[in-house]
Amino acid sequence: MMEVILNGLVRGACYALVALGYTMVYGILGMINFAHGEVFMIGMFATVFGIGIASTLLPGSIVLSLCLGVTLAIVIASAFGYSNERIAYRRLRGAHIMAPLTSAIGLSIVLQNFIMLSVTKDKIDFPQAQSRFFSENQWEVCAGLSISYLQLLILGASFLVMGILFWVIHRTKLGLAMRAVAQDRTMAQLVGISVNKTITTTFVVGSALAAIAGAMVSMYQGIARFDSGYLMGLKAFTAAVLGGIGNIPGAVLGGFILGLTEDLTSYGVGSDWKNLTTFMILMVVLLVRPRGLLGERTAHKV
Amino acid sequence: MSVPLLELKDLHGGYGASEVLKGVSLEVYSGEIVTLLGGNGAGKTTTLSLIMSIIRPQKGKIIWQGTHLNEGTPDGVLARGIVLCPEARRIFPLMSVEENLKIGAYLLDSRREGEKVEQIFDYFPKLAERKSQLGGTLSGGEQQMLAIGRSLMSEPKLLMLDEPSLGLAPLIVEKIFEILLKINRSGVPILLIEQNARQALKIAHRGYVMVTGTIVHSDTGKNLLESDEVRRAYLGE
Numbered sequence: 001m002m003e004v005i006l007n008g009l010v011r012g013a014c015y016a017l018v019a020l021g022y023t024m025v026y027g028i029l030g031m032i033n034f035a036h037g038e039v040f041m042i043g044m045f046a047t048v049f050g051i052g053i054a055s056t057l058l059p060g061s062i063v064l065s066l067c068l069g070v071t072l073a074i075v076i077a078s079a080f081g082y083s084n085e086r087i088a089y090r091r092l093r094g095a096h097i098m099a100p101l102t103s104a105i106g107l108s109i110v111l112q113n114f115i116m117l118s119v120t121k122d123k124i125d126f127p128q129a130q131s132r133f134f135s136e137n138q139w140e141v142c143a144g145l146s147i148s149y150l151q152l153l154i155l156g157a158s159f160l161v162m163g164i165l166f167w168v169i170h171r172t173k174l175g176l177a178m179r180a181v182a183q184d185r186t187m188a189q190l191v192g193i194s195v196n197k198t199i200t201t202t203f204v205v206g207s208a209l210a211a212i213a214g215a216m217v218s219m220y221q222g223i224a225r226f227d228s229g230y231l232m233g234l235k236a237f238t239a240a241v242l243g244g245i246g247n248i249p250g251a252v253l254g255g256f257i258l259g260l261t262e263d264l265t266s267y268g269v270g271s272d273w274k275n276l277t278t279f280m281i282l283m284v285v286l287l288v289r290p291r292g293l294l295g296e297r298t299a300h301k302v
Numbered sequence: 303m304s305v306p307l308l309e310l311k312d313l314h315g316g317y318g319a320s321e322v323l324k325g326v327s328l329e330v331y332s333g334e335i336v337t338l339l340g341g342n343g344a345g346k347t348t349t350l351s352l353i354m355s356i357i358r359p360q361k362g363k364i365i366w367q368g369t370h371l372n373e374g375t376p377d378g379v380l381a382r383g384i385v386l387c388p389e390a391r392r393i394f395p396l397m398s399v400e401e402n403l404k405i406g407a408y409l410l411d412s413r414r415e416g417e418k419v420e421q422i423f424d425y426f427p428k429l430a431e432r433k434s435q436l437g438g439t440l441s442g443g444e445q446q447m448l449a450i451g452r453s454l455m456s457e458p459k460l461l462m463l464d465e466p467s468l469g470l471a472p473l474i475v476e477k478i479f480e481i482l483l484k485i486n487r488s489g490v491p492i493l494l495i496e497q498n499a500r501q502a503l504k505i506a507h508r509g510y511v512m513v514t515g516t517i518v519h520s521d522t523g524k525n526l527l528e529s530d531e532v533r534r535a536y537l538g539e
Contacts, residue, residue, distance in 0.1 A: 044363045176408070180394055184394055184395075186388075189389060190380070191405050
């Protein structure tokens with residue numbers, strides 16, 4: 001049972017990282033970036049290729065090549081996030097909400113097919129040498145519960161990254177600008193914030209988080225495929241809505257709830273049931289709390 | 303009083319093809335409080351939007367300290383020392399009072415932020431009490447004080463206010479105008495847009511009256527306050 005919960009937490013951490021990207025973009029632009037799942041998938045591919053290149057150039061150094069792979073994934077996914085905003089969304093900012101939404105769906109299909117045609121339509125394997133060390137070693141917490149180094153790595157890295165994100169949002173000038181643009185774009189401009197730059201940065205930060213999730217999931221599952229971002233994207237979006245779209249802690253909460261639900265269902269009922277249960281829960285939560293668990297935060301008079 | 307700080311020369315502008323301003327000329331000299339009066343739709347807010355480079359003039363010039371402002375951006379105009387405290391206050395509702403103030407100094411070096419926040423608290427002690435409360439939970443009067451405080455954080459050389467009395471109780475309006483006078487005496491020139499003409503003219507050195515995009519009167523605050531025409535049209539007498 002403890003192990004099921006642990007698996008759920010690991011899965012949830014990955015959902016949470018991707019959900020943060022959805023919720024940040026929604027918070028600042030009021031749109032759902034449906035191509036975000038593809039940025040995650042590109043992160044997976046870039047990690048695998050990055051490790052491949054790094055371990056050819058620097059044979060023998062497992063940890064270094066892993067780090068270089070993840071770094072490359074962050075750089076490439078951020079570049080995609082940046083250009084997605086510039087190419088597919090910026091000009092549509094004043095348009096009806098359906099325009100950027102449709103553009104996002106189109107972009108998602110374009111990116112999937114681009115990877116399928118330009119790289120491969122088959123799955124690619126995560127380099128064994130890098131994952132073996134982490135998946136074969138484990139830490140025995142107590143009798144009956146042991147955590148693999150890989151799970152530890154995923155949980156640790158996720159919490160670290162989320163911690164950094166919260167710090168940036170609440171303690172830095174960039175975070176102040178992001179919150180200002182999300183709350184009142186006109187006023188943000190009047191205090192001297194460059195709205196365009198802030199929106200682009202939001203896309204880049206969200207994409208970097210998706211890339212980190214992509215690196216971790218590809219390592220955990222051992223494979224990546226051009227359509228790996230599809231279900232991940234939908235589920236992370238679900239997690240963001242579950243927690244309250246636009247709400248940063250909500251995305252983290254939603255991610256963990258989703259991950260735990262899936263693993264508990266797989267354990268208790270059977271893994272065929274996990275998607276059905278997950279989305280049923282989403283629907284019930286939304287019927288009771290249409291704004292999600294934590295809601296879009298609004299200020300109340302005291 | 304020789305060279306104006308801000309000078310609008312035959313300014314035309316509006317939104318899209320529509321021309322809201324049809325040739326506006328006005329000046330603000332250093333040390334002054336100048337008020338721009340007029341009814342709804344006269345073009346007062348449009349004038350401020352043009353000065354802030356939120357919209358581009360169709361014709362005419364905006365001259366600031368002797369140089370043109372026409373092709374700027376809002377952050378560029380702010381960096382040159384003009385700040386706009388906009389209509390309806392526009393407090394960031396989910397930021398604390400302190401954050402709302404600090405963001406006013408976004409373009410400046412953040413090292414002196416704390417010191418400047420303390421100065422604002424001297425003007426508005428009420429804000430100090432509510433330092434960590436969210437902006438959206440303040441009353442209308444407190445929000446207006448916060449909006450003015452936020453504008454001052456950028457250390458402006460000209461403070462422009464768009465209807466600071468809007469929707470506030472008379473007693474609070476009086477208090478806010480008192481503070482505006484105090485701010486002006488500390489050396490900040492003010493361009494004040496108001497529908498509450500009586501209050502505005504009481505503190506203004508000079509005033510302009512605007513009707514459908516043109517200036518129809520300009521005189522000292524005292525003379526405008528005593529002018530029959532202005533009294534009839536704007537003071538409801």
